[in-house]
Amino acid sequence: MHKTLPLPPLTAIRVFEAVARHGSFTKAATELGMTQAAVSYQIKVLEDRVGAPLFLRRPRQIALTEVGQRLAPAVTQAFEQLSEAYVTARGGAQGTLVISTIATFASNWLARRLGSFQIAHPSLAVRLQTEPHLVDFSREEVDIGIRSGGGDWPGLAAHRLINADFTPMLSPSLAASIGGVKEPADLLRLPLLDPGDPWWAKWFMAANVPAEGLSSRPGASMGAQVYEGNAATAGQGVAILTPAFFAAELADGRLVQPFDLLCNDDQAYWLVYPETRRNSSKISAFRQWILGELAA
């Protein structure tokens, strides 16, 4: 069993420290933002607890008694240490930003842009961890999460980043191999990457192309868009991807998006964090940065 430390009334000792430092009830009251009456009361409380007067009440000034003189320096020191630890903790809490994200978003979107955030916030260390499951902020030391879903998580603030739209993409050379992809049905003449992905069925339905038995077609389920995207870039087949994740490939021609038709299944990628921490400076810094990036 641990013996509990005998402690003075904390409010009172805090007031005492200020009074001892100023040598005046009134000035201490000003510093502490309270009335002189309250200071007088607290000192009396502390004197009762200590069992001895701490100040001598002289006409226009007070003086520490011997007991007070011995108490004051140690108290001041203790409060200085408390204050320093507290300030450091607040500061330290701001120093590292831990982001938990899913692999696709990290590699296809975040990785290329995170540098600009770090340049804008050189004092913030960013730790990026990719995890498959949705992080539980209450039991893991994570500041910010990026997840796909419906955007409705209790207790979490969520900002929609990008919609999980999808549309077929392929390499230009693969398209040329069949003389170009002119209409949706042309795609069926090419190998589909991960044909069992429900996105394919949805997209062909939206394109008015009857496409039966997709899941029976040969192909590998790769699971993450980054891998399918790489395979598509390499000309191994047609992938159904989220354009926002492949803006660079589309821009420089490594991939082409043959049709404007976008589908989505009401999923999106979200920036999430505990509502209670909305005003944390590092969180709002990241929020502001990422929303700005998306707007650009």
Added chain:
Amino acid sequence: MHKTLPLPPLTAIRVFEAVARHGSFTKAATELGMTQAAVSYQIKVLEDRVGAPLFLRRPRQIALTEVGQRLAPAVTQAFEQLSEAYVTARGGAQGTLVISTIATFASNWLARRLGSFQIAHPSLAVRLQTEPHLVDFSREEVDIGIRSGGGDWPGLAAHRLINADFTPMLSPSLAASIGGVKEPADLLRLPLLDPGDPWWAKWFMAANVPAEGLSSRPGASMGAQVYEGNAATAGQGVAILTPAFFAAELADGRLVQPFDLLCNDDQAYWLVYPETRRNSSKISAFRQWILGELAA
């Protein structure tokens, strides 16, 4: 201007310290004598102020976050220092007993008995200061006062020690020089010490002895009983004294009290101290001792 230290909410940080030490809200609550709900509340308050979680809530146990880990040791240390200073102050407050008394009481009563008090309380240092004026406890560092008066001082507890009775005393040899002092009027045949003292007039009146022009008789006003007592012991005259102050002289025959007639003027010697400090251990120790001495 002094910059005020940024401090965490003290109640909350106090709770945090206990929780960090125990690694448990519930155990901390037990130590602090409050409910687990209150602990939970305080930790939340502190986390809001710090701007970051301090604990990770794992299923059946909690763990300090990085911020918490950095905060905890410094906080524990600060509280230990506070506690030590506080305990020392309380102890130190008990270590020295300052008595402010008038000279007569000190030399005629206290001096001979104080030793037994110090033997009974070897850890208490006694500082005896004799001052003519009534000490003001609020502006001088004094624990106990001994004064004469009516016993009615606002804010002060007062215990009647001895009545300021008075009756004539003289040395046996002086009495023998006129063939013994048989009746009050015999005294007028001897020199009176300090004949102007109003006590003489009162006593002679009570003794039914007409005694006019006392103040015109030769004699020195010595002011303090101790001096008059010495003069009387030396056979220089008759003094009017308080018997309680000369018990030793009366016992061993250096002085005799020829008549039982005692007078008093409603004055007494009192033990006084601030009412608010009634329960201070050193004060109650002294009070108990001196009242016991008087009873014996």
Added chain:
DNA sequence: TCTTATGCATCAAATGGCCTTATGTATGGT
């Protein structure tokens, strides 16, 4: 000496921080 200003003490009244009770949620052990 009289007046004014300063600084702490005291009192009654209002406030709100803090605590408790009761209950919910999640999880590990049996």
Added chain:
DNA sequence: ACCATACATAAGGCCATTTGATGCATAAGA
């Protein structure tokens, strides 16, 4: 599957704390 453990949450009450007004003593100034 059920019970025990441990933390979170909600509602309500109490008391410590604060305030505002006033008193008192004293030092400074006229």
